[in-house]
Amino acid sequence: MNKQVLRWLMPVMTGVGMIGLWYAVHMSLGEERRFLVPAPTEVFRAFHDKGPALWGAALSTAEGAFFGFASAVALSFLMALFLSLSPLIRASFYPYLMILQMTPIIVMAPILVLWVGPGLMSVTVITFLICFFPMVVNTTQGLISTDRNLVDFFKMCRATTRQEIFLLRVPAALPYFFTGLRIAATLAPIGAIVGDFYAGNSGGGQGGLGFLTIIYSSQFQMGALFATAVVACLLGFVFVAGVIALSWLALHKWHDSFSQTDS
Amino acid sequence: MPNSSPIVEFTDVEKRYGEGPLILDRISFGAQRGDFVSLIGPSGCGKSTILRLISGLNPLSAGRIDVDGMKPENAAEELSFVFQEPTLLPWLTAVRNVEIPMRLRGAGPAKRGEIARRSLALVGLADRENYYPRQLSGGQKMRVSIARALSSSPRILLLDEPFGALDEMTRDHLNEELLAIRQQQAWTAFFVTHSVAEAVFLSNRILVLSANPGRIHSEVRVELPYPRTEETRLSNTYQHLVAEVSRLLRSVERLRP
Numbered sequence: 001m002n003k004q005v006l007r008w009l010m011p012v013m014t015g016v017g018m019i020g021l022w023y024a025v026h027m028s029l030g031e032e033r034r035f036l037v038p039a040p041t042e043v044f045r046a047f048h049d050k051g052p053a054l055w056g057a058a059l060s061t062a063e064g065a066f067f068g069f070a071s072a073v074a075l076s077f078l079m080a081l082f083l084s085l086s087p088l089i090r091a092s093f094y095p096y097l098m099i100l101q102m103t104p105i106i107v108m109a110p111i112l113v114l115w116v117g118p119g120l121m122s123v124t125v126i127t128f129l130i131c132f133f134p135m136v137v138n139t140t141q142g143l144i145s146t147d148r149n150l151v152d153f154f155k156m157c158r159a160t161t162r163q164e165i166f167l168l169r170v171p172a173a174l175p176y177f178f179t180g181l182r183i184a185a186t187l188a189p190i191g192a193i194v195g196d197f198y199a200g201n202s203g204g205g206q207g208g209l210g211f212l213t214i215i216y217s218s219q220f221q222m223g224a225l226f227a228t229a230v231v232a233c234l235l236g237f238v239f240v241a242g243v244i245a246l247s248w249l250a251l252h253k254w255h256d257s258f259s260q261t262d263s
Numbered sequence: 264m265p266n267s268s269p270i271v272e273f274t275d276v277e278k279r280y281g282e283g284p285l286i287l288d289r290i291s292f293g294a295q296r297g298d299f300v301s302l303i304g305p306s307g308c309g310k311s312t313i314l315r316l317i318s319g320l321n322p323l324s325a326g327r328i329d330v331d332g333m334k335p336e337n338a339a340e341e342l343s344f345v346f347q348e349p350t351l352l353p354w355l356t357a358v359r360n361v362e363i364p365m366r367l368r369g370a371g372p373a374k375r376g377e378i379a380r381r382s383l384a385l386v387g388l389a390d391r392e393n394y395y396p397r398q399l400s401g402g403q404k405m406r407v408s409i410a411r412a413l414s415s416s417p418r419i420l421l422l423d424e425p426f427g428a429l430d431e432m433t434r435d436h437l438n439e440e441l442l443a444i445r446q447q448q449a450w451t452a453f454f455v456t457h458s459v460a461e462a463v464f465l466s467n468r469i470l471v472l473s474a475n476p477g478r479i480h481s482e483v484r485v486e487l488p489y490p491r492t493e494e495t496r497l498s499n500t501y502q503h504l505v506a507e508v509s510r511l512l513r514s515v516e517r518l519r520p
Contacts, residue, residue, distance in 0.1 A: 149350045156318050157367045158339045167366070171354045254354045254395045 038223040043230070046223035053212065058231045061208035064120055065192035065239065068127020072184060075128075076135035077177075083136070084143035084169065101133040105194055113199040123195035123208065130191035131184035138183070142176025143169050175255055178247035185239040193232055209235070269293030269329070270451050271317060271419065276326035278312055286312050288476035289326070294468075296418075299445070299452045301462035301469045303508070305516050309477030310455045314421045317453065318344050331418060338419075340368075343412035345422040349404035351396040351411075358383060358392035361411045368415075375414075382414040383407070385444055402433040409441070413448065422454045426461065435493075438464055442491055459508045463501060464491060469508055473515045480515050483508055 019040055026039045038046075047054065083090050105126060112129075113122045146169050154164050197210030207215075209232050216224040252258035271294040278287040286309045294300050302310040315321045316328060319335035319342075330338035343364070351360045361379035362370075370378075383392050386406040396404055405425055412420060426434040438461060445452070456462050462469050469483040487500055495501055 147350070149346050149348055150352065152320060153344070153346065153350050154367070156320055156339070156342070156344050157364045159367045163367055167363075168352070171352070174354070254397060256397060 035220070035222055038226055042223035043226045046221070046227040047230075050224050050227060054227060054231050057207060057209045057212045057228075058235055061123070061189065061192045061196055061210065061232075062235055062238075064123030064195055064208065065127050065188040065235070067120070067124040068129075068191060068195075069131050069184060069188040069239070071124070072128045072131035072135055072188075073181065076132050076180070077139060079132075079136050080139035080143055080173075081165070083140045090140070097133060097136060100129070105130050105191065109194055109198045118199040122199040123192050126195035126198075127188050127191035130187045130194075134183040134187070135177075135180040138176045138180030139173060142173025145176070146172045174250055175257065178243070178251065181243045181247065182240065185243040186236060188239055189232060189235045267296065268332075270296045270298075270331050271453070272329040273313075274327045274329075276316065276328060277324045278309065278316060278321070279324050280321075285476040287316075288478050290477070290479060291326075292470065292479060292482075294451055294453070296451055297449055298468055299454065299466045301454045301456055301466040302472060303456055303459065303462050303469060303512060304472030304477070304480070305474045305512075307477075308472040308474035308515075310472055311423050312477070314344070314423050314453055314455060317419070318342055318421055340415070341418045343415055343417035343420050345408055345412045345420065345425045347424045347427060349396065349401075349408040351404060351407055353396050356393045356395055357388060357399065357407045357410075360396070360407055361414050364411065364415045378414055379410075382410040385413065385447075386410045386440065402429055402437065405429065405437065406440075409437075409444075413444065416448070417450055420450045420452045422452060424455050424457065427457060434458075434461065439492065441465065442489065446490055459505055459512060460496075463487075463504045463508060464496065471508065471511045471515055473518050480518075481511055483511065 022037070022040060026034060026037045029037060083093060108129065109122075109126055112125050116122045116125055150168060150172070151164070154168050159167070192208065193210040193213070195210065196208035197213060209228055212228050213225065215221075216228060248258065273290050273292050276287060276290040277285065279285050290313065302313060304310055312321070316323050317330060317335055319330075319337075319339065322336075328335050331341050333341075351357075352363065355363070358376065358379045361382050362375045365375035365378065380389070380392060383389055386409055388403060388406050388410065391399060391403060391407075394403075396407070399407065408425070426437055429437070442465065452465075454462070454465060463485055467485050467489075469485060471480045471483065472478065473480040483504065485504055487495055487498070487504075
């Protein structure tokens with residue numbers, strides 16, 4: 001068989017196999033426990049029945065995820081610029097950034113809800129917190145890893161500090177920046193769902209996916225819970241795909257990670 | 264111009280980095296306008312350091328350097344540097360890379376674009392102006408780097424082993440091209456190399472340095488007329504000089520502790 005065809009066919013076969021396995025597990029359970037692993041058909045039915053609620057919740061979560069993600073990108077960039085100025089600055093701030101990162105978001109979430117109030121605002125802040133650290137670390141690393149010779153070259157041309165930062169260090173840091181962006185993109189929907197798990201329902205508007213999770217689990221609606229998981233997963237894909245598209249736009253012409261002659 | 268004042272003059276120059284060992288010890292020499300001076304010697308003899316001192320990138324520890332009557336740090340406009348690596352910005356096309364020094368000095372886009380294209384044409388890359396560095400071969404990248412150095416019409420060109428990483432054929436070609444360009448532009452060159460053949464082919468003066476600390480061991484004058492071509496490499500004088508400089512280099516190597 002043609003290699004190209006095989007490359008497409010194998011993942012599809014794997015998927016079919018996994019659904020088959022899923023069915024087998026479902027059937028193997030006794031009648032009264034079968035609801036714990038709903039059949040794929042039940043998940044599809046849940047999509048049909050709860051469609052509007054699911055997509056509405058997805059949009060609401062996406063909104064918080066997007067604002068949190070976007071503000072993390074913007075502020076982490078400024079923070080990274082600041083941190084890149086000197087090793088002393090980095091030494092003074094890194095430990096506290098680590099503490100922020102090490103504190104589980106599950107513990108911080110209720111505190112933040114009390115601080116900023118429920119609804120979109122706290123969802124945004126929680127998403128921000130989970131995205132901020134990987135972005136700062138990667139972008140800073142990029143800003144301080146500029147090729148020594150290029151820095152010397154700029155010095156020889158008597159470039160100003162501003163020129164050195166914006167014409168040299170920032171563009172050179174882009175590949176690192178996008179690495180951070182990819183990590184943050186996978187985290188943003190998770191942060192937003194954790195956020196509205198705690199705070200999304202009481203903001204007056206519609207709850208997000210986290211809120212649906214609470215409702216469906218309290219009612220043992222297993223099909224609907226699985227459907228919620230699928231939607232959350234799709235939301236993650238949308239974020240990651242968006243970032244991959246952005247990084248392609250920014251890097252494909254010159255960076256080796258998008259080399260046409262990939263060997 | 265035998266009696267005009269030197270364009271670059273070293274007087275008892277010493278250099279050490281921080282508290283480290285002495286890198287250069289009482290270096291004195293003068294280069295006349297239009298000289299092509301090669302610096303050759305064992306690794307650690309401080310030949311690259313000499314270029315960095317002329318460029319004003321690093322301060323000297325003692326002595327004095329005059330660059331066209333100025334201190335090195337004030338002579339930036341007179342100088343261009345070609346590094347060991349092409350040192351191009353990978354996110355810019357060839358022509359944008361060549362523009363960088365002019366851009367940093369605030370030249371307008373139209374003017375610098377025109378000069379950059381002319382400079383690229385000079386190194387034979389007019390048809391590659393919109394290529395990114397990764398689309399160019401090693402030799403082509405080095406050509407872009409040279410075009411960038413020439414774009415600011417320097418009076419002094421500092422070249423730190425620019426062709427060291429290239430294969431011999433490409434290196435010979437680039438040596439010839441460099442001399443051809445020099446026929447049209449009167450810059451003074453300081454050229455660091457490990458290759459005796461390259462030093463003899465390019466220079467009118469060769470400074471042989473010894474290491475630990477770096478000192479000028481001897482100077483060889485290359486009395487071969489310019490323009491030099493492939494034929495030059497076949498001449499007896501050339502062969503004889505290569506043998507002589509090689510012998511000097513070997514004797515310097517023997518001096519090492």
